[in-house]
Amino acid sequence: MSVADSPNPTLHLSDLAPGTIQSEIRAMSVACDDIGGINLAQGVCDTEPPAIVLEGAARAMRDGHNIYTRAEGIPRLRTAIANQLTHTHAITVDPDREILITSGATGAFQAALLALLNPGDEVLLFEPFYGYHGSMLRGIRAIPVPVALLPPDDTTGEWRLDAYAIRAAITPRTRAMILCSPSNPAGKIFSLDELHALADLALELNLFLFSDEIYEHFLYDGAKHLSPASLPGLRERTILISGFSKTFSITGWRIGYLVAHAKWIPAIAYFHDQLYVCAPAPLQHGCADGVEQLPPSFYRSLAADHLVKRTMLVEALAEAGLTPYIPNGAYYILASNGLLSGENAAKKSRDLLARTGVASVAGSAFFRPGSLTGESLLRFCFAKKDTDLADACRRLRTLNPA
Helix, strand or coil: CCHHHCCCCCCCHHHCCCCCCCHHHHHHHHHHHHHCCEECCCCCCCCCCCHHHHHHHHHHHHCCCCCCCCCCCCHHHHHHHHHHHHHHHCCCCCCCCCEEEECHHHHHHHHHHHHHCCCCCEEEEEECCCHHHHHHHHHCCCEEEEEECECCCCCCCCCECCHHHHHHHCCCCEEEEEEECCCCCCCCCCCHHHHHHHHHHHHHHCCEEEEECCCCCCECCCCCCCCHHHCCCCCCCEEEEEECCCCCCCCCCCCEEEECCCCCHHHHHHHHHHHHCCCCHHHHHHHHHHHHHCCHHHHHHHHHHHHHHHHHHHHHHHHHCCCEECCCECCEEEEECCCCCCCCHHHHHHHHHHHHCEECEEHHHHCCCCCHHHHCEEEEECCCCHHHHHHHHHHHHCCCCC
16 A cells, blocks of 8 residues: 555655755755855854863863763763753753763764664654754664644744644654754744643653754744753653754764663663764863853853844845745754746755855755755755855845845
8 A cells, every 4th residue: 555545644754765865965065165165055063162162172182081981971071961951951860870972963863763763663753854863764764754844924933833734644653753943944943832732642652752952052032942851741751862063063073962761871872882882082071161161151142143143144045035934043044945046946056056156955855855845945054154154145145136
């Protein structure tokens, strides 16, 4: 029986060839490098890391912290994370039994999938989605099932959860949901009401909730980040995944972490050990210094600085005729591509690169194949140095000169 003939028709991303989701981001980065353009395609976050973090890592190297750590990561970093979660999320965590330091947030996600899912398990993925989530699910032979969010009804609205679409996507094989909040690529922050709706569903169907919170400190216009792990009933079934790549501008360091109930950590740690052994030892010490020593004002400044960057890019996109959806979180903007040439979003992103030297990503990289919404959008990253972002904005405005 075909998918279309099934009682609950859904399009499974597992029907796609490997690599079709994430490769467009890599391809645009390579194409941008080839012409010496400005890369607003990939979330590389090239702003300066905090000096405390850099010096902490260098000092750790000089002090001899250059060998394997224990599989769970260094105790000091785990304790610092636990203390921070208590203050920021009101979540009480045992640093010895409920936190795992990982090789990036992607390493945390991969190890958790291997530990908690079986081949053939179905996992709900909210669309627009982050390509790595679907790719990793397919890599362990689980089945990503995209569930479309309701699009904004105007250019300043939020993407919204569709309870009916979620119910329609559920089958007896549904095992988990993946949440990314604030989200890549839409910048959506899931509301308390939406989280409660997902909590009810998780409790009813005994589902895991994989919660990607890597952009938790990038918040604008009074938005608040809420972790589902803080909701009644979800602490045991939430796998909270985050890290320091974005917050400390150290995407190349690969230091992430995972928070889960103590009964899940041993299995997840086992698979992370098999895949990566441990996260880089001296870099863990640098991150520990950052979490311990950077004051709350650092995180407020991080958001304020990126709000300025968001404003710069939103204004440039609007003046260029690429109507932007204004995000409340993360550091990406989805914008219309109707003024560009090409039969699909991928061709339009290449037209933009050829005409301006600014790289973006086809919106289709974040939607199921054939999505008209995905084909009508491009994604831009504004986590750039101000000089580079200003240059990109200047170039974008040449599309529609006054």
